Amino acid sequence: MIYDLRFKIKTKINIKFIKIIIVLMVIVFATKVAKTVFAQEVLPLTVVPPKQEVLVNPGEKFTTTVKYLNQSSSPVNGTISVLDFIVEDNVGTPVFLDNPTVVGTTTISAKYSAAKWISFPTENVTIAGDANIAVPVTINVPKNAAAGGRYAAILFQPTVNQVGGGQEGTAITPTAIRLASLIYIRVAGPITEKARIVDSRAPEFLEYGPIGISTTILNEGSYHITPKGNITLKDMFGRVINSSPLDIKNIFPGTTRIYNNNIGPKLMFGKFTATLNATYGEKGQLLTSTLVIWLFPWKAALAVTLAVIIVILIFKIWYKRITKKETKLTEELKEETAELEALKAKYKDRIPSDNNPDQTPPTA
DSSP: OOHHHHHHHHHHHHHHHHHHHHHHHHHHHHHHHHHHHHHSOOOEEEEEEEEEEEEEEETTTTEEEEEEEOOOOSOOOEEEEEEEEEEESSSEEEEESSSEETTTTEEEEEEGGGGGGGEOOOSSEOOOTOHHHHHHEEOOOOOOSSEEEEEEEEEEEEEEEEEETTTOOOOOOOOGGGGEEEEEEESSSSSOOEEEEEEEEOEEESSSSOOOEEEEEOOOOOOBBBEHHHHHEOOTTOOEEEEEEOOOOOOOOOOOEEEEEEEOOOOOOOOEEEEEEEEETTEEEEEEEEEEEEOHHHHHHHHHHHHHHHHHHHHHHHHHHHHHHHHHHHHHHHHHHHHHHHHHHSSSSTSOOOSTTTOOOOOO
């Protein structure tokens, strides 16, 4: 019995020890995997320039350069590719089109596509540690290219070593960590520059400032624009209270951008007018809008009004009490004066004359 008990105890201890060893091995393995994944997702690369604008003529062969800098001590292997990109949202997020014509519900018009014009010497590159490479990018513009904007991105996608089937090879990393250099191509010639404000809004009534103003601008032209301007806030007397500049943002053809501005101090009272004046394009075309906003700190005004009413009531009560007390004292003084006069009249004959204070009263 004793031997069986010792054997069971020893067996339980061994099982616990094995479980601990397994848990430690899992933790170590998970840590290594996490480090590997993290190392793959963080690219030690910098692209120069991140974006560039080039002006080309129909039929021209134009060459530019994209440089990749490796900031780590280890070499980085990767592939170079080119994709069209567009901007659909109102915050300027570029969407890379892996399919030349469609990705999901996103489509690109042929008049904005430029990927098919672009070529480079090689697709596979290796960037040595603490070094850089310059990739020459050639843009072959067709003779019949229409004037306007074209948009493409030069992408660097790193590869990682992969071992399988007894052979070492490479595997492409996920597309989420591609490094892009955006190229805005302008084909020379007459272009359409047209934009308008499709929405401008702010609260009609506010208690306190600053005033939040949202402006949406639509680009209906054939080339991206960069509106520049200010929103000016004036009070009811026409005095300028504050001014806020528009953020510098590109608006791509057929898309909108939202501009958010906060303008004015915290404490304001009355009617205010916010006017946007901005220009865009080569000819400096004007964009303008006006909003009217009323500001009244009603809570503070209510508190002040109640405080004034309370002070007035307290003063009235105090004044009434003082007046009542004075009236009572006056009446008491009158009564005492009347009593004194009555006493004087009663004892008038017994009071010595002022002219003869030593005079003795006559005898009978």
